[in-house]
Amino acid sequence: MPDISRRSLLRATGGMGLGLLTASALAGCGTSSAAPLRSGRATIRLWTHDPDYIKIFQTGAKDPGLMRDSRYDYRWDITSSAPADIVTRLIAQAVADGDTPDLVGLNIDQFPRAMGASIAKNLFVDLTDTVRPFGDDLLKLAPYTADGAPYGLESGNAITVLYYRKDLFEKYRVPETAETWEEFLEHGRRVSADHKVSLGMISTGDNGSIVNGFLQFLLQRGGGFFNADGDLILDSPEALEVLEFMVRGVRSGALLALPDPYGSACAAALKSGRLAATAMPNWYNAAGLQANVPEQKGRWRIRTLPRFAGGGHIASTMGGTAFAVLKDKSNTQAALEVLRRVYLSREGQILRYRTGGYLPTLKPLYKDPELIGTKDEFLGGQQAFSTYRTAAADLPLFYQAASMQILADVLGGPVLDALKGRTSPAAALKAGLKAYRQQVKR
The missing domain is CATH 3.40.190.10 (Periplasmic binding protein-like II)
Structure with a gap:
């Protein structure tokens, strides 16, 4: 697996257009005859561009507190690639009825490629029911929403x-x-x-x-x-x-x-x-x-x-990466569960902040004593989270098309x-x- 630095990937933008892909070409690509895995060992195929995300999911899946009462024993099959290449390959594999991942990281400037021709609807799990309990407390869903449905959970509230x-x-x-x-x-x-x-x-x-x-x-x-x-x-x-x-x-x-x-x-x-x-x-x-x-x-x-x-x-805000779950696969429910635990729990959000500095996407955590008290030595020991808390309360919404x-x-x-x-x-x-x-x- 190649070691791709975040710094170099932040400079990668754009990507191939959707070309000849149409709604009809994708209409059946989200379905599968595989029986859903309901418990036991789940080897999740994860595609991402950033080693930090690999570490976060692998660490989170082994954390007893974070994964308490889980029905699954997680293993990982990792593919690393540039953001644009991930989406290009994902769509190509789906059209060809190929071997798509279970969980995929979508760079914010690449998600629009899945917003047209019902691509997101055909490929990804609609997360409406997953996020409903959080209401307005869950930030940064808008950039990963297509036709009113959210399809990705943001990794960090880039402020x-x-x-x-x-x-x-x-x-x-x-x-x-x-x-x-x-x-x-x-x-x-x-x-x-x-x-x-x-x-x-x-x-x-x-x-x-x-x-x-x-x-x-x-x-x-x-x-x-x-x-x-x-x-x-x-x-x-x-x-x-x-x-x-x-x-x-x-x-x-x-x-x-x-x-x-x-x-x-x-x-x-x-x-x-x-x-x-x-x-x-x-x-x-x-x-x-x-x-x-x-x-x-x-x-x-x-x-x-x-x-x-x-x-x-x-x-303001710039950048970001969301994770989406591929629908109708044997590991769909297992992938959705690990995403929900790592991305929608206090423990998972703190893990992401400690591992890669990803700011919480849950509003209540901006008042969490453990985070507020964190000192940043590069910033002269400043308790930077108090600044992020003030900024998060006045963060503009960002919509894509x-x-x-x-x-x-x-x-x-x-x-x-x-x-x-x-x-x-x-x-x-x-x-x-x-x-x-x-x-x-x-």
Whole structure:
């Protein structure tokens, strides 16, 4: 089994389209004549892109407290692959009536490929009954919902906060409590002019990085790409405001243009101190900062995001992976049980946080004393969970649609043109919307 690092996989976006796949091709692929396994040894075929998930499921399945009274004795058959390859292979195997997994990890930017042509409905277990007891206490179901039914459980409530170098903020007289992005950009303009240091970054590399960065700010501002019904809502005042904000930040030097948040250019900016702050999700602590600048342990802190003066939230989100259960297989019930125990119990959510830093998706756990008291030594011993708790209470909803990848493909170029000064923000959005509407008819 190849060891695929999370850092490298976070940079992988996009993937093959569904091509010739149709609803009729998938209509019977979810059915099986295999008798359901009701107890005993269950060898679960697990497909995922991240070694952390393998460790979490294997550890959880052996935990006596987590698995008490389970009818199953779990074993694992693991396949690791890149996120886009997992979905491509999954659909191809299903159409060919091949050997699909029992439990599959779906990267958030790959799930839209299963939202059209009733693919999710034909392949995955509808989790409506599984999640019903949790009501509104279960977070981040929306991105993995198709036609009103949830098909995946999110691994971690990726919450975007502001990471900042406390020592550099003190050195350059940047207030840690700046209330708005507008105020923050003004400090960034000054620090850039005087010291060639930026207080944030904007991705200008591949479409995925560009569009994800834009979406992260747009969600915070209260906008989005799609609503709950899958209708495009990008043509909005919020979208224009956010893109203008990004362009203004890059031009003033307050925001540093980098190919992506994980590569060598970003690492160099972090090491040199040229990048003194950045808005990124909680997983960036390990995947971005600790991976690139472990020697800066103790210098970084987090806080909730500055607000946009025009409204919105003090938090945002980017990234994620949900797990879905394949329907009508012999191990379907066994896979559903282990997923439910590891992903919908207090013990399982704490296991995920301890193992990979995945924030809880159950609201009550943001008040859990065991988590609130956790200190992050990389963040100078900060009790970071109190910041996550405040942010989680004001986290925007994120909806997807089957045409999400088409939008990303056509929007990345125009947004980049605006960031590079080759066009205006208004013209960039107009060009992206026009290209999208030419390809998607709703």
